[in-house]
Amino acid sequence: MAARAITDKQTLIEYLEAKARRLRWDIIKMVGLARSGHPGGSLSAADIVTTLFFHEMRHNPDDKDWPDRDRFVLSKGHAAPVLYAALAESGYFPKEDLWTLRKMDSHLQGHPDMRKTPGVEISTGSLGMGFSTAVGMALGLRLDGRDSRVYTLIGDGESQEGIIWEAAMFAAQHKLDNLVGILDYNDMQIDGLVSEIVDIQPVADKWSAFGWRVIEIDGHKVEQILDALDEARSVKGKPIMIVANTIKGKGVSFMERVVDFHGKAPTGEEIDKALAEIEELGPLG
Amino acid sequence: MSEKRATREAYGEALVELGHEYPNIVVLEADLAKSTTTVKFKKEFPERFFDCGVAEQNMMAIAAGLATTSKICYTGSFAMFATGRAFEQVRNTISYPKLNVNICPTHAGITVGADGASHQTVEDIALMRVIPGMTVIVPADFYEAKKAIKAAAEIDGPVFIRLGRAAVSTIFDDSYNFVPGRAIRLREGQNVSILATGIMVEAGLKSSEELARQGIKAEVINVSTIKPLDEKTIIASAEKTGKVVVAEEHSVIGGLGSAVAELLCEKHPVPIIKVGIKDQFGRSGEPAELLKYYGLTSEDISQAARKLTAL
Ligand SMILES: Cc1ncc(C[n+]2csc(CCOP(=O)(O)OP(=O)(O)O)c2C)c(N)n1
């Protein structure tokens, strides 16, 4: 069932929630098998990435280079597992490939590689730069007269990089209203709470002051994500930043808000427990 | 040589010791305190530790400013971001004014492993080596790393010390006397010189044993200071053996191989084979698999040595 065919909003929400559970399940399995990777920031972004890939974005896994497709840039490239799960589930490559994550000879690198993985729009992993590339894509698409849109996910720790703000000013200067940034605001980075390391607050005010339309939501409420993306489509003359309040590790009780699960894989029993917890939340899409 | 420890582990330990000795040492980090082990210093001296968040360029320029107020700064982060992302801050704002900032990033080279190419620096020695006045040190093991990090406090001007993520065999012990700028001969031999740096020193030693069984006597030299290069020791060895293999976990362009070739082609030309990463990016995998894939094993060194000695 393609999400686009669903007309009833409640049915759509339930469909996307089930898909998000599927992505979360795949993330745990993938990272668990790889014995390394970044589960925390992948889980916090699962509802957002699901809503983009299975409803909002115009894309075609059978024609990945379709020039009129919408683009997704995972600027916080360490969350590669959530992107890979969405790409596999969309049909860009076989599901089994997910279980080769981070292994020698796998096309699924530790950080996204556009030359290796079908559906990855640009290679990321060095924080901050993906966001600028999304600005470049939005500009290029507009130069071509295409109505494609560009969506990019950034982290709150990532927002400490100066390049984010350089790109922010450029995008506003050029009125890139085909560009939607989404801030995965989980208030955690590697060394602790963002608010205690180098605070980015008041972040919504910052983006407004930089000339962006800001929409604040709960990044785990599919309905709010859908509404924000709808609202973003109506904005003219400025880029849009969706500040999504999230929980790092969301969906697995013992990983939620635990700093160490930023870049640590669950092991043995933890994997089984995490998978079971996700299954208990409801059916997998 | 049974104990295995990552060179990065030396960082936190050395910093804590330095913190007690020097009241003016300040440590800056860019959101990787646990990985780089600077967290140890943070615990001991929280008032002299500053986490800049994910902002490496800012971290380097802040270090430069601190250095102008008589602080000795040590910076964290990974080699990719400290030497790559922040290259120009290191070049223009730290090195040009010759400030006392010691750049000791971890996770250099392909032995970073599964994180893949975006995090595997194979260009950092080259980047740091071309900067005028920069001291470039690549320790071979935990003990050399610790001594080098401590020695850097007394070196005037900027210092780059390359540290790794993976546990590697120890070669030295606590009694080792590290002298910046001095290459040391670990094995004597007449047939071929193996000049190695970093984790490739262990491979060089292993190779010399393999070669000995085949009747080839290899001289193994640990060139841990790549800049300033110990020209005397290197030329003397080249004069004696007439053949040089250089081994490093770095691109064959711009690293120790290049430094040695630049020196010998002017002062004492001899055939050289560079064992290193052949102008490629890295990829995800286990460190041991990657070393094999990129031709960085003792066998690769032995092969190069045999090729030269057969000439
Ligand atoms: C330029 C750069 N510096 C440092 C890193 C190492 N690193 C990877 S993730 C991360 C923290 C990111 O925090 P955040 O953006 O909040 O990510 P999330 O919480 O969404 O996982 C750091 C410092 C990197 N990948 N790139």
Ligand SMILES: [Mg+2]
């Ligand atoms: Mg975060």
